[in-house]
Amino acid sequence: MPLSRRSFLTHSTGLFLGAASASLWLPAAARADTIPVFPEYYTYAGFYPKIEAQDYRLNCDGLIAAPRVFTLEQLYGLSKHAEVETFHCVTGWKVHHVAWRGIDLASFLDNLRPTAAARYVVFHSADGVYVDSLTLEQARAPGVILATHIAGQPLLRKGGYPLRLLVPQMYGYKSVKWVNRVSLSAVRPEGTWERDGYAANAYIRKGFSWSDLL
Numbered sequence: 709m710p711l712s713r714r715s716f717l718t719h720s721t722g723l724f725l726g727a728a729s730a731s732l733w734l735p736a737a738a739r740a741d742t743i744p745v746f747p748e749y750y751t752y753a754g755f756y757p758k759i760e761a762q763d764y765r766l767n768c769d770g771l772i773a774a775p776r777v778f779t780l781e782q783l784y785g786l787s788k789h790a791e792v793e794t795f796h797c798v799t800g801w802k803v804h805h806v807a808w809r810g811i812d813l814a815s816f817l818d819n820l821r822p823t824a825a826a827r828y829v830v831f832h833s834a835d836g837v838y839v840d841s842l843t844l845e846q847a848r849a850p851g852v853i854l855a856t857h858i859a860g861q862p863l864l865r866k867g868g869y870p871l872r873l874l875v876p877q878m879y880g881y882k883s884v885k886w887v888n889r890v891s892l893s894a895v896r897p898e899g900t901w902e903r904d905g906y907a908a909n910a911y912i913r914k915g916f917s918w919s920d921l922l
């Protein structure tokens with residue numbers, strides 16, 4: 709996504725001010741107890757689902773021992789994995805030092821007992837539109853969580869409340885917001901961004917990005 713003229717001016721000013729002052733005017737240096745401001749809160753569906761805690765359910769189905777349904781209370785009970793990560797959007801922005809808490813996906817999947825035929829984990833959003841997937845191996849990688857909290861507080865509505873995937877090794881488009889269904893499958897459905905030509909295996913590439921200048 710090209711920089712708008714206004715944000716280019718902001719970037720240029722930042723370069724003149726020098727690196728030392730950068731943390732004063734950017735979300736990059738968010739405090740651990742303050743929810744960091746993301747440059748964008750995307751909604752491919754065109755709206756932010758409004759999900760009430762008591763109505764929310766996570767449905768797990770497909771190639772697992774038996775279908776399962778979790779309430780938010782049950783999920784909060786499993787949400788024990790804390791980590792701090794840089795969040796990268798493929799369009800160029802990133803947010804440093806984001807403190808997440810969530811459910812370790814590897815152990816969650818073990819608990820669902822995928823059948824031998826299961827190869828992919830498909831994440832559906834309550835927005836009814838957005839979908840993405842991981843291979844079972846990618847889903848079991850360290851740090852991959854179903855996030856419930858950011859900076860010690862429940863996710864923001866626009867940030868995926870009450871549950872979003874977080875795949876720290878990959879670009880943000882893999883990290884489905886408002887997850888309400890996890891389905892194990894033998895085939896990989898095309899993800900929302902893959903339809904537009906983006907990689908299914910969206911590992912973050914090292915190298916130049918505009919936001920490195922911030």
Ligand SMILES: Nc1nc2c(c(=O)[nH]1)N[C@H]1C(S)=C(S)[C@@H](COP(=O)(O)O)O[C@H]1N2
Binds near residue numbers: 746752833879
């Ligand atoms: N349901 C849903 N999940 C989504 C998106 C979306 O539009 N809808 N956008 C993705 C993209 S491209 C990115 S970079 C991150 C952005 O997270 P944020 O919207 O919390 O900043 O969410 C991802 N997950």
Ligand SMILES: [Mo]
Binds near residue numbers: 879
């Ligand atoms: Mo993104």
